[in-house]
Each structure stands twice: as structure tokens, then as C-alpha cells.
Amino acid sequence: MRFAGKRAVVTGGASGIGRATALRLEHEGAEVWIGDIDVPNGQALADASNGRIHFVRTDVMQVADIAALMQAVDAAGGIDVVFNNAGAGGAREKIDAISAEDWDRTQNLLLRSVAMGIRYAAPLMIARGKGGAIINTASIAALQTGAAPTAYSVAKAGVLHLTTMAAADLSQHNIRVNAVCPGFITTNIFTSALGISGDKRDAANGMIGQVAAQAQPLQRAGAPDDIAAAVAYLASADASFVTGTHIVVDGGMTIGPRHSWDPNAPTMFSALEVFAQ
Template structure:
């Protein structure tokens, strides 16, 4: 019960990583406010929690709605934890084809929303004087090429640097700021970005899970619960001396090229050795 008596905000809490994290925090004693544009999904999550999860429709493209969500949790006794998680795949266009409007919307959804989540949570935590914990969702796409489209990857890289800067700004108030970098997690973010729905969505998610399991050293698909566990750690007093950093939860995807962990995969060094012999 690491979060007994604490109040948390989770954006994008109606499904996927946000939903899993909200439920994890509740299981460990927290009262949680989730914000999402998915009203049906948000209401369903709230109904499963015996009154411990409160849903408030929140479009993170709207600053006033982010601010209102933070104030709702704070008004119940003080805001302790914020998980800035809401997002989607954004534009899939390459840098030579993306429109200015699509670029701006992707950055607003994935980076500006995180900045505003911190902006509106921090003064409430400061005024209360008891510190706090903020966790932001970044991605392995912030660490390497080829994991996601350009606009998405740039925004997620921005989240990492924002996390570091905010941690420096807010440490004097005992507010810790960290990030989590998911790898290929079996949520609907990929199918939504590709416009896949209905029965095809379940099939596509199964294919994504199988492909992910073969693309990384740990041969299983990542789940929302894997990310929720990392977020709960960063938000808890177990991480009271941890700020301005990130946890990569990717099954080893970013360890290196395949030959660094798969002895059957060819490598340039092995080819040179064979040539030399």
C-alpha cells in the first residue's frame, strides 16, 4: 500500500498503459483521477474501482482541461502523483512530406500536453509543501531511429529533455520528475495509428505481439502492466532519491543490433573473422 492516503492524476487513463497504471495505483491505496477523451472507456474504468477512480473528460490539447483535472484531484486533499501519459501515434509522414499542421498537432499532443501537465500540477504541489512525484511517458523512439515516425519520435525525445529540466527546476520543492520509455507494448496505439478497428484490431494486436517478441531479447510481448509497475515505482517513496532520469521498459529492444544478443544473427565482426581465417 505504497500510495495509501495519496491522490493521483493519470491522463489517458481510459485504456492501455493509463488504465493499467490507474488500477495499479488504486490497488496500492491511491485515489485516482483519470482524464481522457474516451468517455465510455473512462466511465467503465471508474465503475470497476469502488469509487477510488474518478473520471473527468479531458482533452490534453486544451490547457484549461488539463488544469481543471489537476485541480479536481487537489481539491480532494492535495495532489501527490501525476502521470502524464495521454497520447497517440501522431502523423506518420516523413520529414519531407509532413504538413506544418500535422507536425504542430503531434507536438501538441505528445509534448506540449506533458509540459502543461507539469505546469499545472507543480504549483499545487508547491503550495501544499509536501513534495510530489511526476512521471512522464516517453518511448524507446526517443532513443533510436526506426521505432516510430519522425514527429512522434521527436516529441518523445522532447519529453525526456523536459523531464530532466523540470526535475532540476522542481527539486527544491521535493518534487521528483522522471520518465518511462516503453518498448513495443500491446496496446491499441499501433492499430489506431493505422486506422485498424473491430475484429481486425485484435488480430493485428496479436501479430504485433508476436513480432515484438521476436525483435527483442526477452521473447514475450510487453504489456501495459509492465509499464504500470515501472510508473508505480517511480511515483512511490521507493524512488525517493530518483529524479531527472528514465526507466526503459522494452524487453531489451534497445540493447543493440540483433547480433549483440542473438548468437544466430550474423555480425560484421564475425564476417571479418571468417574472412581473416
């Protein structure tokens, strides 16, 4: 019960990583406010929670919505934890084809939303004087190419640096700011980006595990609970001396080139061995 008596905000809490984190924080004692545009799933989660989870329809691209969400939690007793997590795949064009409008929309959804989440929570947390924890969802796409489209990856890289800047700005108030970098996690983000729905969605989500097994060292798909566990750690007193950093939860995906973990993958040396006799 690391969060007994605490209040937490989770954006994007109606699905996937946010949903798993909302449930985990609630399970460990927190009262949780979900902000999401998905009204049916967000409300269903709240309805099933015995009043421990609340749903506030929130579009994180609208600053007024973010401000209202933070104010609602402040009015209920004060914000202890903020998980800025809502997101989607964003524009998929490469840099030689993307429009300025699509670029802006993606940055607003994935980066400005996090900045404004911090912007509108922090003054309330500072005024309350009890410190707190802010966690932002970045991605392994913030660290290297090949994981996601350009606009998404740049926004997530921005989330990482925003995390360090905000950690410095808020440190004097004992508000810790950290990020989590998920690898490939089985959620609806991929099928939503590709417009896959209905029965095909389950089959497509099943495919993620198969792709993960071939692409990353640990041979299973990541689950939303894998990320929720890291977020709960960063949000808890266990991490009371941790700020301005990020935790990578990716089954080893970012370890390095494939031959560093796959004994069957060729290396430059193994390829040239035939000439060395």
C-alpha cells in the first residue's frame, strides 16, 4: 500500500499502459483520476472501482481540459502523483513528406501535452507544499531510430529533455520528475495507428508477441503491467532520491546490435572469418 492516502492523475488511463498504471496505483492505495478522450472505457473503469477511480473527460491537446483535470484533483485534497501518459502514434510520414500541420499535431499530442500537464499540476503541488512525483511516458523511440516514425520519435526525445529540465525547475519543491521509456508493449496503440479494429485487432495484437520474440533479447511481448510497475516505483517513496532520469523497460531492445545478444547473428568478424584461414 505504497500510495495509501495519495491522489494520482493518469492521462490516457482508459487503455493500455495508463489503464494498467491506474489500476496498479489504486491497488496500492491511491485514489486515481483518469483523464482521457475515451469516455466509454474511462467511465467503465471508474464505475467498476467502488469510487476509488474517477474519470474526467480530458483532451490533452486542450490546455483548458488539462487545467480542469488538475484543479479537480487539487480540490479533492491535493495532487501527489501525475502520470503524463496519453498518446497515439501521430503522423507517420518521413521528414521529406510530412506537413507542418501534421508535425504540429503530433508535437502537441505527445510533447506539449506533457509540458502542459506539468505546467498546470506543478503550481498546485507547490502551493500545497508536500512535494510529489511526476512521471512522463517517453519511449525507446526517444533513444534511437527504428522504433517509431520521425515526428513521434522527436516528440518523445523532447519528453526526455523536458523531464530533466522540469526536474531541475521543481527540485527545490521536492517534486521529482522522471520518465519511463517503454519498448514494444501490447496495447491498442499499433492497431489504432493502422486503423485495425474488431476481430482483427486481437489477432494483430497477438502478432506483437511474435515480432517481439524475433526483434528483442527477452522473447516475449511487453505488457502494460511491465510499465505500470516502473511507474509505480518512480511514483513511490522507494524512489524518493530519484529525479531527472528515465527507466527503460524494453525487454533489452536497446541493448545494441543483434549479434550482441543473438549467437546466431553474423558479426563483421564472423563474416570475414572465411578469409582469415
